Amino acid sequence: MAAARAPDAPVITVHVPLGDRAYDIFVGRGLLGEAGARIAALGARAAAIVTDSNVGALYGGALADALQQRGLRASIITVAPGEATKSYASLETVCDAVLEARIERGDLVIALGGGVVGDLAGFAAAVARRGVRFVQVPTSLLSQVDSSVGGKTGINSRHGKNLVGAFHQPSLVLADTALLDTLPIREMRAGYAEVVKYGLIDDAGFFDWCEANWQGVFAGGPERNEAVAQSCRAKAAVVVRDEREEGDRALLNLGHTFGHALERITRYDSARLVHGEGVAIGMCLAFRFSAFLGLCSADDATRVERHLVTVGLPTRLQDVPGGFGTVDELLDGMAQDKKVKAGALTFILARGIGQSFVAHGIEIAKVRAFLNHEIAATRT
Amino acid sequence: MAAARAPDAPVITVHVPLGDRAYDIFVGRGLLGEAGARIAALGARAAAIVTDSNVGALYGGALADALQQRGLRASIITVAPGEATKSYASLETVCDAVLEARIERGDLVIALGGGVVGDLAGFAAAVARRGVRFVQVPTSLLSQVDSSVGGKTGINSRHGKNLVGAFHQPSLVLADTALLDTLPIREMRAGYAEVVKYGLIDDAGFFDWCEANWQGVFAGGPERNEAVAQSCRAKAAVVVRDEREEGDRALLNLGHTFGHALERITRYDSARLVHGEGVAIGMCLAFRFSAFLGLCSADDATRVERHLVTVGLPTRLQDVPGGFGTVDELLDGMAQDKKVKAGALTFILARGIGQSFVAHGIEIAKVRAFLNHEIAATRT
Known part of the structure; x- marks a missing residue:
């Protein structure tokens, strides 16, 4: 990847062409403020927002309000932060809450949070009523570049991580890169490891770019949007070739x-x-x-x-x-x-x-x- | 359905043409005795047999032995009989047992039992490692004509029946109609209600046939094989038109x-x-x-x-x-x-x-x- 980058591109769209499961990923600063309009455009009547107590306290109420202002019945399902939440018990809690909220097949589950929330909420969306639509609003760098793209959802088993789950593509992904301004540096670095991964897999030019531009990614300049978008493009390209991990998709590992x-x-x-x-x-x-x-x-x-x-x-x-x-x-x-x-x-x-x-x-x-x-x- | 029936057709094959998820349903007396060979032909290295304590005591050991004789590593996972088993807790138990048995993506989960076992084991197969293959060996009339065909799997929620689950097609269905000889009459009748349903939906000729031939179905004559096969054909035809229940499949309700x-x-x-x-x-x-x-x-x-x-x-x-x-x-x-x-x-x-x-x-x-x-x- 060595193309010139616009210094201040407001929103980058990455299309994931998966036939009748195709969807768009939008990347940009401040996208959360437009989430109500963009999610309402999907045409659902109701949405259940799944979030953790940290992220929910910051953004949950505003997102629910924005959806309600556009005529959607919105509710919030809050789970504890941390990897331990990717459990059978949480799956039951979230599925039952989604059913309690009378989310029907045309309605939405919205994952508002990092990878834990995305994986859990996506899995609940895959199995509640045998599948309802879902939207990813990833709030960490890791989830913006990795877990919100590609449709892998799941929980952990005592036998290992992500051993129970489903392939379930989102209907929409909104990656607001401004949310990363307040991310702890350790989480920012951890997410950046997955950015670098896309260069290491099959794009030496992107690895060069990372070596030259990593400081802008961390500082929140236009390099950050580009790094997130390029990671999504790279992952999407692999997923389109091998949605169900029967071949090439393993490269992402x-x-x-x-x-x-x-x-x-x-x-x-x-x-x-x-x-x-x-x-x-x-x-x-x-x-x-x-x-x-x-x-x-x-x-x-x-x-x-x-x-x-x-x-x-x-x-x-x-x-x-x-x-x-x-x-x-x-x-x-x-x-x-x-x-x-x-x-x-x-x-x-x-x-x-x-x-x-x-x-x-x-x-x-x-x-x-x-x-x-x-x-x-x-x-x- | 008014075609002439062979009086003693040994095994009837119903093909379900679902593209890369196509599979065959075999219907006949004594098929369980051939299960080892027919399942081994799928090419797996290992199989986890999910069954309930009643059915498992009768047929579980023999099936496991037959698979082992053909070189498959076979294990048995036993659940309690009854609808209460279609629970989140059982899902966890069965998934973890499937993982414990080191069932890999090319391996098999075999559902040996009625609808409860089929729905639960099928759901576990759908989500363990995000999907492994599974085989249905339905042992009740209801499961032979209904729940083993069409790929609906799931468990119950406190909000209602089958509200959590997945669409996951089996790789093979073996319906041994001789197993119904020992089925309690009440269960036989209950399954027969679903047979009649296929006539009521869109096949008045089959309803006529049911009125004329129901005694043979109950007694175990060739009419039973024909009733099971025709029900599978009818359900398969609907499922092929609408695999994910977005339209016509609702007729099955x-x-x-x-x-x-x-x-x-x-x-x-x-x-x-x-x-x-x-x-x-x-x-x-x-x-x-x-x-x-x-x-x-x-x-x-x-x-x-x-x-x-x-x-x-x-x-x-x-x-x-x-x-x-x-x-x-x-x-x-x-x-x-x-x-x-x-x-x-x-x-x-x-x-x-x-x-x-x-x-x-x-x-x-x-x-x-x-x-x-x-x-x-x-x-x-």
């Missing part, structure tokens, strides 16, 4: 096999590790594993790590506060990940920056050797 | 709006009313409501009732043991049904036997007047 194992080991405790941090470490491990296997140059692996260190992200197993467990625990965490196929491990590896590929049937012994090497190398 | 309200009022207590009994009463009410509105002849309504009485099914509100509640409770039960659209009630009404149609926007006042008339008429 770059860094996630290692990352999910670390999340499991730290028991999804966000005080220790949030998803994007796990992905940051996971991407570095994926590149170093690729170098270890002779697939990509050590220089590329180093360059990835250097950029993530520059923005303040963790990049090594030793960066996990409280420890990362044993090699066996890491392997077990990866084997339980849902990307297991026929007993062998599937990794996303790389031949270089922007040259990632799906590698099936990676032997456990090789992963073990790499992890032992990794631990020894960074101990010295 | 003939008798269900009233029926579901009665099930709600009797709190899904099968000692008082099972689903097929509710449908039997509901279909009679739909025909009498149609006659009340001047849409169909009183003779047709009487003929429907006479056949259902002949086979021993309930046909009137007063037939509900323990009472049917008040008219307001009935109306409230119907209004909460998920077939509500834009606040008005949708009914399936009829211009005669085999001439049913979807009637939107039926005023509550007309339903109330009919119900009051119905109660007064049958009190005398």
